[in-house]
Amino acid sequence: MSTQTYRASLLHFAAATSSPKLDYVFIADGLLVTRNGKVEFIGEYKDNINQYLGAVHHDFSGKLILPGFIDSHLHFPQTEMLASFGEQLLDWLTDYTFPVERKFENKDYASRIAKVFLNQLHRHGTTTGMVYSSVHKQATDALFEEAQKTDMLLIAGKVCMDRHCPDWLQDTPESAQRDSADLIDTWHNNGRLKYAITPRFAPTSTKEQLHALGELAQQYPDVYIQTHLSENHNEIAWVKELFPERKNYLDVYDHYNLLRKGAVFGHGIHLEQTEWQRLRETQASIAFCPTSNLFLGSGLFDLAKAQQENVPVMLATDVGGGTSFSMLKTLGEAYKICQLKGNQIDPMQGLYLMTQGAAVTLGLDDKIGNLNVDTDADFVILDPEFDELTTLRFENHRTPQDLIFALSMLADDRAIHATYVAGEPVYQAKKQTKEEAHNVT
Known part of the structure; x- marks a missing residue:
């Protein structure tokens, strides 16, 4: 060259x-x-x-x-449903997300959307994404195959969920562990590609599945972990019902060995003090998703609190709950959320959270x-x-x-x-x- x-x-x-x-x-x-x-x-x-x-x-x-730009949280199967009207998180998943994700059992369809998805990232200046695929192994293969064509540094994982979703989107503890392991062996550190173990969020995984994924995380200590945390008040209440033996939402992931450096938790809007402490102790991080937090009415992330607690934060679009692939627009919405919380995000701080700061948090600042x-x-x-x-x-x-x-x-x-x-x-x-x-x- x-x-x-x-x-x-x-x-x-x-x-x-x-x-x-x-x-x-x-x-x-x-x-x-x-x-x-x-x-x-x-x-x-x-x-x-x-x-x-x-x-x-x-x-x-x-x-x-x-x-x-580095986008630390977004959903490739939700590309086509971006800007779907009028729900909060749990209803939005049922009414929009799950029906769309069913289409991704067809690999040709997944490949078609993967091309559009990656084109949109590049069109908006994003060169690395931390991406949720669908529950289908073949859709994750399709995404990695498309990313490899441009030698892109992409972090992605097959979504795992074995309950509280339609039967036709469920995997099992065994298949989630097996398929994720196969994908890790095929794609992790294959060129510039990286893998993330991806339980969708605690309510859609049984204890058995979380245990299986935690075993996988211990087997592959350099693989990333990504999931959702404390995005919505109803979601948090649901987690407490499903896991009454755990101290809080984050403790569910902690108990199943899914909390460590390299684990990225989407949202983290409504955290207890002990959760902030464990995030800091383990060097896990939060993906701040301002446009989706506003769009779904989830709440206002407290960036100043995260800084005070020394918890790493990255910016993210969260497409398709987020309303744009643009990290620049995402920074603008982050500024507005911080204003509503009574503090400010300096523009250079915002740029840092979607470039070098994100790379440092992901342990990739020697590369991107x-x-x-x-x-x-x-x-x-x-x-x-x-x-x-x-x-x-x-x-x-x-x-x-x-x-x-x-x-x-x-x-x-x-x-x-x-x-x-x-x-x-x-x-x-x-x-x-x-x-x-x-x-x-």
């Missing part, structure tokens, strides 16, 4: 930080160099371009290069989440002035903080000029002009 150079403004976090408002790297006229799918160099354009004579040069002056040398060349090129209004908005204000904040309120997929995975373009808003791509001489 030839050496590629990119001229644009560059913005990223080079290391883990508790102060993203201050600890970011911004190069107004920057040079990013990639080779063989990796970042080879990052620095000032004028001081370094002469070292790369003969490379293929891409001039994106006036645009902004960021690390590819930043533009550091030797990391995988996953990045997005933003066009801040993508229409008349944004051109006016940025006429006199273009600090990094102002750019990210304004785009979190105003941007949609039109702001994504291009998305690159492992150094290759997987989405381009328009074909590059001759002026944008040429050999450096």
Whole structure:
């Protein structure tokens, strides 16, 4: 693969930080160099371009290069039911989610939706997702097969549920363990792919199934775990009815060996103090899903509390309860939730939670989440002035903080000029002009 150079403004976090408002790297006229799918160099354009004579040069002056976005919680089978009207969580699952997921027993259908799903991620600048498949093993195979075509770093898992769902969506403790193990052996660390053990949520798994999945988690200590936690008051009450012997919702997962570093719990809106403590002790994390929390009326996540408790948090769209694939829009909704909770999320903090912060939480910051040398060349090129209004908005204000904040309120997929995975373009808003791509001489 030839050496590629990119001229644009560059913005990223080079290391883990508790102060993203201050600890970011911004190069107004920057040079990013990639080779063989990796970042080879990052620095000032004028001081370094002469070292790369003969490379293929891409001039994106006036645009902004960021690390590819990381979406830590979303549902691939719910792509087609995004924006379905009018329910709270439990009724929404019954009325919309389960009927749609039945279609994924057909692998050809799953492959078709997987293509759309991954295209939408790339169209919105997302290069890594932590994804729930359906209960069907073949649908999970289809998703991984599609992701592998672009060498995408994707974390995904087959949903496991053996009760409180239609008979035609149920697996068993034995089949959930066996199918998950087969998928782990096939896909985990196959290229850039990763696996996540995925009980849907405690109410849809019997104690026997949770025990079987906990055994699997102990057998594969480097595999991720993903499920839901304390999203809705009725859900929490239901968990207490189903597991009266457990101290709280999180304790169900803890008891069955599903709580550890690398376990990601969607939502975590209504947590008890002891749950915050156990999340901190085990270094498990929360996926903050603002658009779905608002859409389903679930509640307002307390980001300030999570920070106070030192519990890692990542941003997530939660498609299809979430209403957009855009991580920029998701950041905008996170800002509004924090405002309603009486605090603020700084735009740089928000960017951190969907790039480097997420990568650190997932133990992947040596590969993704930043533009550091030797990391995988996953990045997005933003066009801040993508229409008349944004051109006016940025006429006199273009600090990094102002750019990210304004785009979190105003941007949609039109702001994504291009998305690159492992150094290759997987989405381009328009074909590059001759002026944008040429050999450096």
